[in-house]
Amino acid sequence: MKTTKNCITRLYQYREALYRMKTSGCQKVFSNDLAEAIGANSSQVRKDFSLFGISGNKRGGYGIHELMDQLDTLFNKNQMRKIIVVGVGNIGRALMNYESFARELILIEAAFDIDPMKYDREALIPVLPMEELQDYITHNKIKMAIIAVPYFAAQQVFDLMSAAGIRGVVNFSPVSLKTPEDVFVNNVNVQLEIDIVHYFVNALDKKE
Amino acid sequence: MKTTKNCITRLYQYREALYRMKTSGCQKVFSNDLAEAIGANSSQVRKDFSLFGISGNKRGGYGIHELMDQLDTLFNKNQMRKIIVVGVGNIGRALMNYESFARELILIEAAFDIDPMKYDREALIPVLPMEELQDYITHNKIKMAIIAVPYFAAQQVFDLMSAAGIRGVVNFSPVSLKTPEDVFVNNVNVQLEIDIVHYFVNALDKKE
DNA sequence: TGGTTTTTGTGATTTTTTTCACAAAACACC
């Protein structure tokens, strides 16, 4: 099966859009609606679905409920997703405080930092010293982690996690990590996103 | 000129990598080093440069200093980049507190919220009521904004900004905004990034 | 100086991704 990251990304976006449609009372959608919701082409939508054997009703579109269920199964959305945060700074805290993760069964179970001032074992999400990171990962069978430490610490933190059994990482630092084959890393580079907007704003200006 | 978003993104990544190389004392790089730093192919690097008329020295690679200067010019990096934040919650605050933006001349000039409890005119980055948003944008000729409000408010906030003259937006809400042709929007969807990692972790597991 | 090596710059090629286009299914209405 040809499942690219782009395709998976879109599937999750469909799901997000479906959630909002359901919330606002809809029962069914056409590929066209979904395409519009995520800014794509309607045959893209249908192709994405067909790749995963998801099918609708000719002339009747897709039942929202049904469709979400199929996506959820595909994504193992019904299984709790435990995750840890390393680096309890601006970004780390923002994530730890985000309430809507619960809705998607994303559970930030613990956080780690190198700074003793941040330790707090009693908090809702405990903040633990880095020394305990590897044990925690192995003991609790944690598979996913978020890296929110400064760039100079990112690779080193990654290596620790990876050695302890982490299989997937969301990396907020601006460095691109050297990773083994069997660990999946997704980068979120906020400054890059701002830079790119800046570039295109200038480019658009010049065109006029 | 064929300048896609992918290409621009890589150029900024090269720059980021160059910055770190310079910091650690390097003087010159080869296309190979840059490729490795961002996880790409070396002819990709050269092609990106050639698209913008950036050239190195046969057999000698690229002078880091020189190269950064060329990228900076290309990106108007020497011009101060004023930006505002709308939505002073977890994410909004994280951005407002991030110190390294200054290094890149990204200046968060003001923030806006709908909640009176958040207003603070005296703060380093003042938090102002939404009523003042449009005036602020036009008076201060702000071109870029960050949207960090809940999803149900995002489109409405966008429409306000856009009407007042905003030309580029980084959107942290999970909805894809309906935008006019001449406004550039970049989406940062943190939950999506986590979801995708989760998907691939599961997929890798199953393969074994 | 002339041969050898290294690395760039770019056209050609390949691969990947998106879009088109249309047959087939499902329904609606008469």
Place this chain on the structure above:
DNA sequence: GGTGTTTTGTGAAAAAAATCACAAAAACCA
């Protein structure tokens, strides 16, 4: 039950992106 309309599902086509491959320039070396 037949006719017309809508929307799916998917091969075929087009467009976009990445990679290859190699000539040419520069440096090095003997």
